[in-house]
Amino acid sequence: MRNLNTMLIMVLCVNLFALNAQHEISKSTYVLQNIESRDKESLDGLWQVIIDPLENGFYNLWLDPHKGKKAFFKNSKMKNKSDLIEYNFDTDYQLMVPGDWNTQMEKLYYYEGTIWYKKTFDFIEKFDEKSFLYFEAVNYEAKVYLNGELLGQHKGGYTPFQFNVSGKLKEKDNHLIVKVDNKRKREAIPTINTDWWNYGGITRSVHLINVPNNHIVDYGINFIKNKKNNIQGWVTLSNKNNNDVIIEIPELNKKFSIVASNGFASFEFRAKPELWSPKNPKLYKLNIKSSTDSISDDIGFRTIETSGYEILLNGKPIFLKGISIHEEAPFKTGRVTSEEECKVLLNWAKDLGCNYVRLAHYPHSETMVRLADKMGLLVWSEIPVYWTVLFENPDTYKSAETQLTEMVARDKNRASIILWGIANETPEGDSRLDFLSRLAKRVKLLDKTRLVTAASNTHNSGNKVKLIEDQLGNYVDVLGINSYCGWYGGSPESCSKWQWRNLYNKPIIISEVGGGALQGLHGDPGERWTEEYQNAVYVNNIEMMRNIDFLAGVSPWILMDFRSHRRHLRRIQKDFNRKGLISEKGLKKKAFFTLKEFYLSENNY
Numbered sequence: 216m217r218n219l220n221t222m223l224i225m226v227l228c229v230n231l232f233a234l235n236a237q238h239e240i241s242k243s244t245y246v247l248q249n250i251e252s253r254d255k256e257s258l259d260g261l262w263q264v265i266i267d268p269l270e271n272g273f274y275n276l277w278l279d280p281h282k283g284k285k286a287f288f289k290n291s292k293m294k295n296k297s298d299l300i301e302y303n304f305d306t307d308y309q310l311m312v313p314g315d316w317n318t319q320m321e322k323l324y325y326y327e328g329t330i331w332y333k334k335t336f337d338f339i340e341k342f343d344e345k346s347f348l349y350f351e352a353v354n355y356e357a358k359v360y361l362n363g364e365l366l367g368q369h370k371g372g373y374t375p376f377q378f379n380v381s382g383k384l385k386e387k388d389n390h391l392i393v394k395v396d397n398k399r400k401r402e403a404i405p406t407i408n409t410d411w412w413n414y415g416g417i418t419r420s421v422h423l424i425n426v427p428n429n430h431i432v433d434y435g436i437n438f439i440k441n442k443k444n445n446i447q448g449w450v451t452l453s454n455k456n457n458n459d460v461i462i463e464i465p466e467l468n469k470k471f472s473i474v475a476s477n478g479f480a481s482f483e484f485r486a487k488p489e490l491w492s493p494k495n496p497k498l499y500k501l502n503i504k505s506s507t508d509s510i511s512d513d514i515g516f517r518t519i520e521t522s523g524y525e526i527l528l529n530g531k532p533i534f535l536k537g538i539s540i541h542e543e544a545p546f547k548t549g550r551v552t553s554e555e556e557c558k559v560l561l562n563w564a565k566d567l568g569c570n571y572v573r574l575a576h577y578p579h580s581e582t583m584v585r586l587a588d589k590m591g592l593l594v595w596s597e598i599p600v601y602w603t604v605l606f607e608n609p610d611t612y613k614s615a616e617t618q619l620t621e622m623v624a625r626d627k628n629r630a631s632i633i634l635w636g637i638a639n640e641t642p643e644g645d646s647r648l649d650f651l652s653r654l655a656k657r658v659k660l661l662d663k664t665r666l667v668t669a670a671s672n673t674h675n676s677g678n679k680v681k682l683i684e685d686q687l688g689n690y691v692d693v694l695g696i697n698s699y700c701g702w703y704g705g706s707p708e709s710c711s712k713w714q715w716r717n718l719y720n721k722p723i724i725i726s727e728v729g730g731g732a733l734q735g736l737h738g739d740p741g742e743r744w745t746e747e748y749q750n751a752v753y754v755n756n757i758e759m760m761r762n763i764d765f766l767a768g769v770s771p772w773i774l775m776d777f778r779s780h781r782r783h784l785r786r787i788q789k790d791f792n793r794k795g796l797i798s799e800k801g802l803k804k805k806a807f808f809t810l811k812e813f814y815l816s817e818n819n820y
């Protein structure tokens with residue numbers, strides 16, 4: 216095996232530190248990379264559920280956890296006709312997985328609390344295989360039980376987690392029970408106050424993944440920071456003995472073997488791949504093989520860096536023509552649950568002339584990010600550190616850091632992602648700065664090859680001057696600014712007169728700008744909620760943006776109307792934030808075409 220073409224492998228040293236940092240991360244999360252190409256069975260479909268607002272299936276009268284058959288995770292059955300068991304999954308409701316519960320059953324529309332999910336499945340054990348239960352996302356807290364025993368728990372509604380269930384499965388009738396709780400909590404990430412719907416449930420797919428006993432766990436591959444001809448990578452294996460690993464990128468004519476010791480191998484080689492960009496989203500097949508396992512992925516190579524006010528993609532300045540997107544399904548509303556729905560959203564972004572999307576305000580599904588890779592859309596991906604989280608609370612910080620780590624661990628190989636977002640519109644203060652600067656350092660440790668950002672507010676400093684002076688600017692590479700001129704402040708016409716000042720020699724993205732309109736409602740441009748008013752907001756803000764010389768991009772708020780608990784105007788909003796350029800039914804508003812025209816006029820990028 217070692218006689219394979221081993222040319223041009225400069226086995227490491229230089230970047231050992233960076234590689235080891237990533238290795239540490241992958242060890243601490245231990246989530247299998249690239250589930251798409253693993254051998255797996257789907258546990259999606261209908262699950263039996265019990266709605267349990269009082270958590271009666273978990274606590275007794277005195278709020279001590281049940282130990283016996285009253286615990287719902289025991290899936291107890293009546294033993295005889297006189298037996299008293301006050302729950303029965305099999306005669307209760309059903310919900311679809313993946314899916315939020317709020318839009319599946321009218322009575323659950325506003326529900327926030329606990330629902331127990333149960334799936335029964337059979338399993339054929341194969342010699343020398345390990346099995347993992349893999350959850351793509353559960354909002355917010357999941358306690359997972361297999362055949363009556365706790366496997367573990369996870370907090371955070373938008374990142375994957377898994378449990379090793381090897382040796383724990385039976386041939387028939389395994390019952391997997393998940394207690395899902397989406398109660399909003401002050402100390403959680405996000406906290407209780409958000410401008411999006413708190414969709415509860417097993418919102419993304421569940422898989423039973425079977426891998427060889429000795430398997431490939433994780434890997435990372437990328438250019439060495441901003442060096443276009445040097446690729447570096449690493450692989451982690453479950454087996455700690457010495458192992459040969461073959462790395463192959465057929466289209467680059469590279470195939471070589473490296474030796475993993477203690478479950479880790481790294482490599483570095485020279486190559487001149489075609490560079491990934493929105494205009495040419497070139498992906499290369501990467502094959503990784505050990506003596507017992509193999510995995511394939513589609514990888515793009517590009518560099519991203521900043522220089523003064525500019526963002527450089529593959530060494531050249533790029534203006535990010537973007538749009539913000541919530542992961543909400545077009546036409547039906549509720550959480551996105553299929554690749555088709557992701558495609559509709561990203562195709563709309565393409566139609567608008569975008570080269571970039573801000574996937575707000577939490578990590579979107581892996582499907583979405585992989586599509587962005589294929590379709591050539593640059594991505595800002597973020598964690599839900601939103602508004603007033605408890606910056607002083609160590610557990611809150613820990614949760615933010617865990618969600619950040621899980622996001623980077625899952626998506627570190629996606630060329631489309633150029634920006635890791637660590638926060639959105641957080642109120643300034645010392646504890647916030649301490650919290651966010653720690654997050655910024657953490658993400659830099661996890662990934663040195665991408666840029667760090669956060670969305671902040673501006674300050675008005677008299678005489679129509681907007682000042683960018685948030686101290687967070689010292690810690691991020693790119694500053695996002697949410698600016699709602701013409702909607703939350705001033706008339707649309709006043710916006711074109713604003714001057715901007717930037718205290719940092721760094722690129723600025725207007726991460727949000729926009730206004731609301733009910734699709735189909737027309738009037739004069741001074742009348743709120745009409746398409747004309749929204750359009751006037753865009754026309755004037757575009758004029759303003761053309762005058763900001765340090766502007767590196769924009770992602771207006773937002774592609775499609777989305778559900779929010781904060782939007783009460785019955786005749787207009789109907790629980791929807793109406794700042795979409797497209798209605799939830801898929802109908803485009805006037806401002807869509809205005810923004811499109813602006814983007815078409817910036818067609819060098």
Ligand code: GCB
Binds near residue numbers: 576639727772792
């Ligand atoms: C913001 C938030 C976003 C809201 C938006 C709005 O600044 O970042 O989550 O939805 O304003 O519509 O008010």
